[in-house]
Amino acid sequence: MSTQPFDGNAPVFGALGRLYQQVYGTAQSLISHNLLSLFARLAIAGVFWRSFLNKVETNGLFDYVEVINDFEIERSLLKIPAFPIEIRERVFTNFSEGGSNHIPFLPGDLAAVMATMGEGILPILLVLGLLTRFAATGLIVMALVIQIFVFPTNAHFWGSIALWFVPLFYLVGRGSGALSLDYVLSRQFAR
Template identity: 30%
Template sequence: MTADAPSAPLMRANPIARLTEALFGWLPMSLAMLALRFALAVPFWKSGMTKWDGFLTLSFGAQQLFVDEFKLHLFGGEYAFPFPETMATLSALGETILPVLLVFGFATRYAALGILAMTAIIQLTVPDGWANFHLPWAAMALSIMTFGPGRIALDRVLGLERGRG
């Protein structure tokens, strides 16, 4: 029993706890974690696919976003990205590789950490997106980092993860 789990006698005595367990206890954590991994992967994958003109050929538009459009919003000012072409390439690679790792559940916690770092940079680039996009992405990434991929994951099959669910 974990420190967060209620004791068995408390569960038997509390009708609300019994009802909650009856309604939701059948849901496997692995299914929830799989859905969470997909939900976090989709927007990054879609964005990443717009940045390529072919295999390892970064689109001109993606490069120009980092050269002309995207600015870091720091301490009340707007600053150009350092090494914009490198940042565009790293962004495109992260937006295509990390979602694949999440979906397959391989190096899952590290992929979620990478997505969290990208979300922080995106927040500094587009500060108005925090409530609708960045906060949910960060919460999903933190949940995956905390609870792991679940049983439906290559990490579990390969013995790289012994997490719950």
């Protein structure tokens, strides 16, 4: 059950207010920090993991062919990185000087490797709930770099970055919850 008091309206609206408080008080007790943090970890990890998969060579699992406008398109239900991990050449080009993802204070090759590895490692940590606050902080830094140096527009901030910040700041502030390796390991080492 939730330890936070219900923050909804007091039943000043009579029966309707009491119903509101009952329904949303129950929702508040059911949607716990553990559930919210798990969902936040999985949702934001998916955003950065998909970007990682666009930067590296991948293998498809469960391949199938889809016909769109009489064209056959090969698809996969699941993509995984090909091992050993190989960053695509276009990623290095995009991060080089004059590229669309150029970061002024970093050499292009270094920025490409850092971005790719950050998008590959930090989401895995989030899914596992391992070093959650560190991983979320790393993705906040990455999002800020993207916003400031790659897409410095209000539209990009409000269309993407602000939405990424909600789960990331939640995870930094509240942690990974009980459905995580952080929780299990902290209990194990506390003994």
